Amino acid sequence: MTAVLDDNARLGFEISDVDLSKPLDDATVERLENEIVRHSVVVIRDQKITPEQHKAFGARLGELAIHVAKAYLLPGHPEVYIVSNVVENGRNIGVSDAGPTWHSDFSYLPAPAKYSLLYALEVPVIDGEPKGDTSFASTFAAYDALPEKRKRELESLKVIYRYGDQYEKRRQSGSQLVALTGEQRQQTPDVMHPMVRTHPKSGRKCIYISDGTAAGVVGMAESEGRQLIRELIDHCTQPRFVYRHRWRVGDLVVWDNCSSLHKANSKDYALPYRRRMHRVTVSGSVPF
Ligand code: OGA
Ligand code: MN
Secondary structure (H helix, E strand, O other): OOEEOOOOOEEOEEEOOOOOOOOOOHHHHHHHHHHHHHHOEEEEOOOOOOHHHHHHHHHHHOOEEOOOOHHHEEOOEEEEEEEEOOEEOOEEOOEOOOOOOOEOOOOOOOOOEEEEEEEEEEOOEEOOEEOOOEEEEEHHHHHHOOOHHHHHHHHOOEEEEOHHHHHHHHHHOOOOOOOOOHHHHHOOOOEEEEOEEEOOOOOOEEEOOOOOOEEEEOOOOHHHHHHHHHHHHHHHOOHHHEEEEOOOOOOEEEEEOOOEEEEEOOOOOOOOOOOEEEEEEEEOOOOO
16 A cells, blocks of 8 residues: 655655644654655544644644635634535535645645645545545655656756636536635736755655646647646656555644645545545745
8 A cells, every 4th residue: 555665765654653632742743744754645543633733733844824715714723724525504614625636735826835734534434445535646756767868858847837727627617616706816826836846855856746737837838838747747646656545534644745746536435425624734935
């Protein structure tokens, strides 16, 4: 189940000796962050935490971000974004499919997310099988696997990200998302990021793209840019670079948005099977 990336680093690492409902000492936070940077995805099992405790843990890793899709923030806790298919009073309490395509969180912002912390409150189980897995792909392993010449070519390129377009496309193709307001659109103008970015902590180079919000490549015709983005997404998401997480209630999964891509698998369950997760997002720096 865990993808082996090289001799000593694996994508996806499980920790079960931490209790996030209690304040953490500096040494524990440092150890956890080291594992996140090393393995890109850390699964902390068997947690029972309140939104306050979830935010408190996130805040130990950096400044918390607030999602632009304001309709799905937890009342009283704008830093908590709800990912859920649950309907209450005729309205979805959260976004029911937070990531149908391979993406990195907030890649459409000038300073994208550093880490995301997704906590499972309810997981759909059908005939004893958990559904609604999340898949992760290692973008540093994918970069390392490229031929040297290809690495140099990609390093000089910049990707253009556009939030509103893909949001609208998803909305029109039957998703329950509410329309963005003019203000929300203004908050998300086009941004550019390097196609290959350097991890601010490990110094490792990572392919940086998001399927859906990456609208093109600077200096390329739109179709050519989209084709290159498609090709790189396919490269990064080969099974040898992927870890698929099967959720258990109480899992808190932290991922590094520089060194990994992720994607929801939301087609294998539907109401009355409920999925309810809370996400806290830690802001990052401008990619370089
Ligand atoms: C997210 C996301 C995937 C999932 O919360 O950022 O992409 O499986 N979630 O819910
Ligand atoms: Mn996401």
